[in-house]
Amino acid sequence: MTNDKFFVIDNLKVNYGSIQAVKGISLDVKKGEIVTILGANGAGKTTTLRAISGLEKVKDGSIYFKGEDITKIPSHNVVKKGITHSPEGRRVFGTLTVEENLWLGTYTKKTFDKEMLNWVYELFPRLKERRKQLAGTLSGGEQQMLAIGRALMNSPEMLLLDEPSLGLAPLLVKAIFKVIKEISEEGVTVLLVEQNAKAALKLADRGYVLEVGHIALEGSSDELLTSEKVQEAYLGKK
Numbered sequence: 001m002t003n004d005k006f007f008v009i010d011n012l013k014v015n016y017g018s019i020q021a022v023k024g025i026s027l028d029v030k031k032g033e034i035v036t037i038l039g040a041n042g043a044g045k046t047t048t049l050r051a052i053s054g055l056e057k058v059k060d061g062s063i064y065f066k067g068e069d070i071t072k073i074p075s076h077n078v079v080k081k082g083i084t085h086s087p088e089g090r091r092v093f094g095t096l097t098v099e100e101n102l103w104l105g106t107y108t109k110k111t112f113d114k115e116m117l118n119w120v121y122e123l124f125p126r127l128k129e130r131r132k133q134l135a136g137t138l139s140g141g142e143q144q145m146l147a148i149g150r151a152l153m154n155s156p157e158m159l160l161l162d163e164p165s166l167g168l169a170p171l172l173v174k175a176i177f178k179v180i181k182e183i184s185e186e187g188v189t190v191l192l193v194e195q196n197a198k199a200a201l202k203l204a205d206r207g208y209v210l211e212v213g214h215i216a217l218e219g220s221s222d223e224l225l226t227s228e229k230v231q232e233a234y235l236g237k238k
């Protein structure tokens with residue numbers, strides 16, 4: 001079976017041993033969209049992104065990118081196809097400099113893309129200032145910028161962002177979301193996992209709400225922002 005849409009997940013199931021973390025979710029992302037996956041702790045958001053990237057074994061279901069079934073391909077080949085992943089918890093290489101971390105992001109291309117580096121530095125001037133600093137000594141917000149920057153270095157067509165706002169002060173959250181918008185405006189499609197539902201829905205075109213491995217709700221960002229269920233469960237309103 002093929003699928004001519006840009007990105008499609010069809011009935012994805014992922015288990016950890018006997019734990020069913022993702023229980024048959026289906027979603028799609030159109031080229032150029034920002035789509036967000038919301039949900040509480042343990043809903044299966046990170047697992048879904050890791051399955052897309054080839055980092056978790058898929059038990060059942062399929063993942064298609066530009067018509068091709070990428071469900072079973074290894075993670076370095078997923079990157080080569082044009083999907084890169086900025087993981088939760090930043091995961092930068094602490095004993096390497098900022099710039100070395102960014103160059104590592106180009107590992108599948110085997111060429112140093114100076115233009116891309118300049119774009120990342122334009123998006124995050126702080127990283128440019130600190131390019132010779134060891135990544136392990138950066139603040140949490142700066143490490144988050146670096147993780148996103150590194151994912152961009154492979155010139156992705158689609159960027160997977162796992163909780164880019166986690167643990168950041170409100171001003172920094174705003175700055176990170178502004179950069180995600182700029183990345184999108186340059187033509188990169190974005191799949192954004194977030195617990196910060198309000199900020200994510202303000203930025204995204206559409207969203208899916210995951211609850212214990214299922215999609216509980218889906219819709220345009222406006223629909224979700226005004227949905228009673230989302231307001232109660234994720235936006236702290238009654």
Ligand code: ATP
Nearest residue numbers: 016019021039040041042043044045046047048195
């Ligand atoms: P969070 O926002 O807390 O990261 P999440 O929505 O990203 O939550 P996942 O990390 O995908 O959720 O976890 C989904 C379920 O799978 C949870 O019940 C979690 O405990 C379980 N899980 C995740 N990783 C593993 C693992 N490596 N081994 C066993 N169980 C796991």
